Amino acid sequence: MPPSLRPPQGSAWLGRRLEELPTPALAVAEGTARRNAERMLQRCRALGVRLRPHVKTHKTLVRMFDRLVGVRPTEPGALELARAVAQSAPRRVALVGVYAHCGDTYQCAGVPEVQAVARATAAALGRFVDMLRQAGVPCPEASMGSTPSCSHPVPEMGALTELHPGNYLFYDLQQLQLGSCAPQDVALRVLTRVLGHYPRRNQLLVDCGWAALSLHGQQQGQGPAGCAAVEGHPELRLVGLTQEHGLLEPVSGALDFDRFPVGSMLALIPFHACATAAMHPVYYVHDEGRVVALWHPVRGW
Numbered sequence: 001m002p003p004s005l006r007p008p009q010g011s012a013w014l015g016r017r018l019e020e021l022p023t024p025a026l027a028v029a030e031g032t033a034r035r036n037a038e039r040m041l042q043r044c045r046a047l048g049v050r051l052r053p054h055v056k057t058h059k060t061l062v063r064m065f066d067r068l069v070g071v072r073p074t075e076p077g078a079l080e081l082a083r084a085v086a087q088s089a090p091r092r093v094a095l096v097g098v099y100a101h102c103g104d105t106y107q108c109a110g111v112p113e114v115q116a117v118a119r120a121t122a123a124a125l126g127r128f129v130d131m132l133r134q135a136g137v138p139c140p141e142a143s144m145g146s147t148p149s150c151s152h153p154v155p156e157m158g159a160l161t162e163l164h165p166g167n168y169l170f171y172d173l174q175q176l177q178l179g180s181c182a183p184q185d186v187a188l189r190v191l192t193r194v195l196g197h198y199p200r201r202n203q204l205l206v207d208c209g210w211a212a213l214s215l216h217g218q219q220q221g222q223g224p225a226g227c228a229a230v231e232g233h234p235e236l237r238l239v240g241l242t243q244e245h246g247l248l249e250p251v252s253g254a255l256d257f258d259r260f261p262v263g264s265m266l267a268l269i270p271f272h273a274c275a276t277a278a279m280h281p282v283y284y285v286h287d288e289g290r291v292v293a294l295w296h297p298v299r300g301w
């Protein structure tokens with residue numbers, strides 16, 4: 001809900017406080033994102049590998065998903081495929097290297113499990129590269145992605161040539177639950193305003209629905225509560241999401257409506273930053289609550 005009937009357009013928001021923005025709005029804490037970027041760069045330097053960020057919120061040219069596209073290094077056809085790419089049409093297609101997203105880490109229950117998956121993945125990549133070399137197929141690059149594995153890299157990843165994570169710039173609730181980051185590392189929020197009080201239902205209505213949040217997180221078995229946490233209010237949970245609206249209610253007891261006047265702003269920490277960011281035409285980048293830049297994501301595939 002805009003605070004005024006004729007909100008400023010585009011760059012007129014520069015210099016404004018987050019509290020003035022029309023909601024729902026995607027806010028990115030610049031300092032936090034910079035720190036996350038710097039820390040990932042340092043991890044790569046310490047391992048002696050390059051960092052090639054996966055800019056998925058802005059889309060990339062090629063995306064490959066394990067089990068959807070690609071071949072596992074242990075599959076019988078893997079060597080033949082690499083040989084065919086390397087030898088059949090070298091002018092049009094060049095075998096640059098092998099890559100594993102390491103998406104299995106998203107099913108892990110904590111950092112030790114993430115690291116075990118990362119160790120196994122790095123080893124599998126290494127074995128495949130050796131196999132290719134022995135077969136006379138040059139394979140200069142070996143790369144691995146996934147924010148969980150790259151946030152707590154194991155020494156074995158130093159044998160690769162690059163890391164290719166993406167989410168780490170923003171982090172989110174999912175990464176917090178996996179142990180990839182600390183609460184202060186999450187750079188993204190969806191700002192929303194209280195639209196109404198429902199005393200009989202013990203609920204608040206807010207102007208953030210799934211069109212501003214995405215439904216990612218619902219599948220964790222908690223319903224809408226899995227899609228976002230309310231910053232600074234662990235006593236509240238999201239219990240309903242329509243396209244444009246959300247419903248908040250207390251985890252237990254009666255809601256103190258005086259603490260959440262109509263028009264007041266709340267900040268939601270999304271379950272999956274990449275899914276949420278993809279819902280927004282503009283990111284309001286801020287420094288300590290003041291807008292310093294507007295980022296416009298590239299759309300399309």
Ligand SMILES: Cc1ncc(COP(=O)(O)O)c(C=O)c1O
Nearest residue numbers: 054064101145146147165166167
């Ligand atoms: C092929 C590929 N590589 C890397 C990434 C980045 O992974 P993460 O978001 O876990 O850092 C993705 C994310 O979707 C991906 O699809």
